Amino acid sequence: MVGMLEQYRAVAPQGTVDFLRRLGQRVEGKRMLNVNSTRHGGGVAEILQRLVPLLEELGVQTRWEVLAGSDLFYRTTKSFHNALQGTKQRITAEMYEAYLECNRENAKRLNLEADVAMIHDPQPAALIEARPEGSRWIWRCHIDVSTPQRSVWHFLRPYVVRYDAAIVSLPKFAQRLPIPQFLVYPSIDPLSDKNRELTPEEIDQILARLGVPRDKPILLQVSRFDRFKDPVGVVEAYRLVKKSHDCRLVLAGGTAVDDPEGAEVLAEVQEAAGADSNVHLLLLPPTANLEINALQQAATIVFQKSTREGFGLTVAEALWKGKPVIGGETGGITVQIIPGVTGYTVNSPEGAAFYAKRLLNEPDRMVAMGRQAKEYARHRFLITRHLQDYLSLMIHLG
Amino acid sequence: MGVPRADSPFRFVSCTELREVMGQRAMDEQRLLELIEEVPADSIYYHTHSYYLRHAYAQGLFPNDFATWVALSAHDRVLGERLGILDPFEFDGIEQLRGEILAILSEHLSRIKIIPHSTTGEPFEFVRSHVIEADLGLETWTLREFRDALADVEVGAIYNHVCEARLRKGRLSGDFAQWLSAEDGLGLQELAGRVAKVGCLGLSLEGMREQIVRLCDRELAT
Numbered sequence: 347m348v349g350m351l352e353q354y355r356a357v358a359p360q361g362t363v364d365f366l367r368r369l370g371q372r373v374e375g376k377r378m379l380n381v382n383s384t385r386h387g388g389g390v391a392e393i394l395q396r397l398v399p400l401l402e403e404l405g406v407q408t409r410w411e412v413l414a415g416s417d418l419f420y421r422t423t424k425s426f427h428n429a430l431q432g433t434k435q436r437i438t439a440e441m442y443e444a445y446l447e448c449n450r451e452n453a454k455r456l457n458l459e460a461d462v463a464m465i466h467d468p469q470p471a472a473l474i475e476a477r478p479e480g481s482r483w484i485w486r487c488h489i490d491v492s493t494p495q496r497s498v499w500h501f502l503r504p505y506v507v508r509y510d511a512a513i514v515s516l517p518k519f520a521q522r523l524p525i526p527q528f529l530v531y532p533s534i535d536p537l538s539d540k541n542r543e544l545t546p547e548e549i550d551q552i553l554a555r556l557g558v559p560r561d562k563p564i565l566l567q568v569s570r571f572d573r574f575k576d577p578v579g580v581v582e583a584y585r586l587v588k589k590s591h592d593c594r595l596v597l598a599g600g601t602a603v604d605d606p607e608g609a610e611v612l613a614e615v616q617e618a619a620g621a622d623s624n625v626h627l628l629l630l631p632p633t634a635n636l637e638i639n640a641l642q643q644a645a646t647i648v649f650q651k652s653t654r655e656g657f658g659l660t661v662a663e664a665l666w667k668g669k670p671v672i673g674g675e676t677g678g679i680t681v682q683i684i685p686g687v688t689g690y691t692v693n694s695p696e697g698a699a700f701y702a703k704r705l706l707n708e709p710d711r712m713v714a715m716g717r718q719a720k721e722y723a724r725h726r727f728l729i730t731r732h733l734q735d736y737l738s739l740m741i742h743l744g
Numbered sequence: 745m746g747v748p749r750a751d752s753p754f755r756f757v758s759c760t761e762l763r764e765v766m767g768q769r770a771m772d773e774q775r776l777l778e779l780i781e782e783v784p785a786d787s788i789y790y791h792t793h794s795y796y797l798r799h800a801y802a803q804g805l806f807p808n809d810f811a812t813w814v815a816l817s818a819h820d821r822v823l824g825e826r827l828g829i830l831d832p833f834e835f836d837g838i839e840q841l842r843g844e845i846l847a848i849l850s851e852h853l854s855r856i857k858i859i860p861h862s863t864t865g866e867p868f869e870f871v872r873s874h875v876i877e878a879d880l881g882l883e884t885w886t887l888r889e890f891r892d893a894l895a896d897v898e899v900g901a902i903y904n905h906v907c908e909a910r911l912r913k914g915r916l917s918g919d920f921a922q923w924l925s926a927e928d929g930l931g932l933q934e935l936a937g938r939v940a941k942v943g944c945l946g947l948s949l950e951g952m953r954e955q956i957v958r959l960c961d962r963e964l965a966t
Contacts, residue, residue, distance in 0.1 A: 359898070359899060360896060360897075360898065360899075361758070361880075361896065361897050361898025361899070361901070362898060364880065364898065365758050365760075365878060365880065365898040365900065368758070368878035368879065368880055368881070369760070369876070369878050371878075372878065514765060517765045517769075517869030517870075517871055518769075518866070518867065518869060520765045520767055522767055523767075526764055527764065527765045527767065528762060528763060528764050528765070529763040529764065529765050529871060530763075675816075675864045675866070676864070676865070676866070680864075680866060684799075684805070685805060685816065686805070691816075693864070725899075726798070734760050735760075735762065737876075738760050738761075738762040738874075738876040739762055741876050742762050742874055742876060
């Protein structure tokens with residue numbers, strides 16, 4: 347039977363699988379523990395579902411534990427999440443206590459014995475109080491805590507500084523801490539439904555189901571209807587392109603259930619789109635991985651015109667499908683787009699339109715850029731690189 | 745005459761880098777200069793050499809992070825071009841390279857009245873790297889074996905034997921050229937000389953691989 351890791355040989359950069367096996371030999375037999383707040387839904391769970399068996403296959407004895415908490419605990423950590431990302435929240439003493447109580451109960455319930463423990467995000471951060479002797483503990487922070495609500499950060503910081511190291515997804519997400527902070531970019535799984543290669547028939551069927559004809563070039567943005575993703579700016583850019591090039595615009599995404607602003611932004615986009623039958627607004631559920639995949643593979647050019655962004659993994663997804671990406675000059679988009687090589691970074695709808703027109707005028711350039719985009723994603727943003735980073739960190743920490 | 749065979753094999757060792765955020769950031773060129781003076785050599789190395797590992801296939805605007813940031817974030821194309829032309833392979837040590845970067849920056853800042861700053865809000869973030877090596881268990885004894893292994897090996901091995909060997913380990917011609925020329929290697933002086941120069945051509949790692957494989961093919965054809 348072919349192991350899971352071997353399946354990546356066809357998609358990872360050459361020699362990667364063998365190199366991973368060699369790195370794995372250096373940490374073989376080590377016990378690694380991951381703790382996060384959910385086993386299903388969300389980017390962390392999605393990546394752990396793949397990373398855990400891959401680490402196992404490389405000889406690292408890997409466990410994945412999940413917190414169990416009350417409604418109040420989850421409401422509190424949702425508020426923490428928003429506050430740490432700069433949205434002011436009201437957090438009561440009772441909420442702080444619920445957070446600590448839940449961590450204490452889980453510390454009793456869970457087996458925390460391991461050589462290396464990777465604790466994901468703020469929810470389980472206080473488990474550090476129950477850290478067993480002799481193990482290395484790493485706080486893996488997946489969110490942008492660069493401009494947090496100070497009161498929440500002051501509450502969490504005493505726990506964070508007790509870790510041996512932290513991991514951030516971008517340098518700008520780092521906080522001033524007396525522990526080493528390592529940089530590990532998030533990644534995409536090239537074999538998942540969202541990123542695997544689809545047949546032309548599959549793409550045609552899915553687009554037909556979504557009501558998007560393939561009769562002209564498709565400009566696409568996949569993102570939540572959120573002001574920071576600037577969907578209205580994308581419609582403006584499309585209008586400027588449309589003056590000279592007949593094309594379609596697809597804005598595909600959802601609105602978070604806890605985001606009342608989402609409906610408002612969607613209404614603004616609908617108004618901006620008007621009755622243009624070449625503009626398609628698709629409200630997709632979070633499980634629509636194949637649909638997003640098909641749209642990205644069918645697109646001619648992909649936008650990610652955010653004005654503020656975390657890492658923005660939708661850029662890596664599009665690069666992996668060989669599409670040039672025109673993205674806002676912010677956050678993780680700037681590490682994924684090499685201007686003029688894998689796409690363009692812009693600061694306005696006019697800039698986005700300018701580069702989209704340039705690409706539509708030069709199909710050869712677009713093809714060459716798409717090829718570079720795919721190779722760049724292959725080397726930098728696949729799960730195999732993520733695995734390499736985690737193994738390196740385990741080796742480094744000893 | 746038989747095929748030349750080395751007394752000692754070439755062993756391919758690949759590497760990857762673990763990046764550490766230093767928490768030091770510059771929003772303008774004056775602060776960039778101050779921090780380039782202060783940060784550990786590992787950080788200068790990361791921003792000038794690790795570029796090759798990060799851009800193994802696709803090359804960016806300029807081949808070092810300082811040049812790219814001043815050009816794209818501070819919109820200072822002149823300084824970007826002056827820093828961008830710097831070839832890290834022309835320097836015998838990281839401190840010499842740091843000195844040259846500082847000299848260019850100081851001279852540039854002494855000529856302008858307003859200090860360029862990041863207009864995109866993206867600071868220059870200092871990072872350093874820890875290199876993690878792994879022996880690939882791949883040994884070659886002849887030029888043909890070397891050429892075939894090089895064509896397939898993980899790209900980190902090229903970085904390790906060309907960039908790491910040269911500046912962090914002080915083997916100035918790089919490991920490939922050293923083995924090709926060594927008495928207990930293949931003793932191919934001319935080929936070794938040409939291979940040593942590949943690092944200075946401004947190529948990506950994949951470009952270096954392709955060029956060295958081509959040089960080996962030419963040698964094998966003679």
